[in-house]
Amino acid sequence: MQETSEGLVYGSSTAPNDSRVCPYCQKSFYLPKDLVRHVRTHTGEKPFTCTLCVYAASRKNHLKKHCAKEHLMSSDEFERIAKRLFGHLVS
Ligand SMILES: [Zn+2]
Numbered sequence: 012m013q014e015t016s017e018g019l020v021y022g023s024s025t026a027p028n029d030s031r032v033c034p035y036c037q038k039s040f041y042l043p044k045d046l047v048r049h050v051r052t053h054t055g056e057k058p059f060t061c062t063l064c065v066y067a068a069s070r071k072n073h074l075k076k077h078c079a080k081e082h083l084m085s086s087d088e089f090e091r092i093a094k095r096l097f098g099h100l101v102s
């Protein structure tokens with residue numbers, strides 16, 4: 012009897028060869044910054060804090076909407092502040 016184990020693993024072991032895979036749910040992302048953003052949905056991290064109240068958001072865009080609605084902040088003004096405060100963060 013001849014055993015041919017070849018073929019058994021065919022197609023079933025496509026290990027992702029990049030590191031842009033979520034450690035929590037194994038979802039993969041095209042861009043590293045998308046992964047960073049996604050992981051925050053698991054960790055609940057909200058690095059974007061409002062300078063005018065206690066609001067905090069996980070995404071810059073959410074904070075931007077908040078500032079526009081609650082503080083009537085213009086987009087330009089927000090971007091200026093955001094650049095200074097969150098320039099080091101992935102939006
Ligand atoms: Zn995930």
Ligand SMILES: [Zn+2]
Pocket residue numbers: 061062063064065066077078081082
């Ligand atoms: Zn606010």
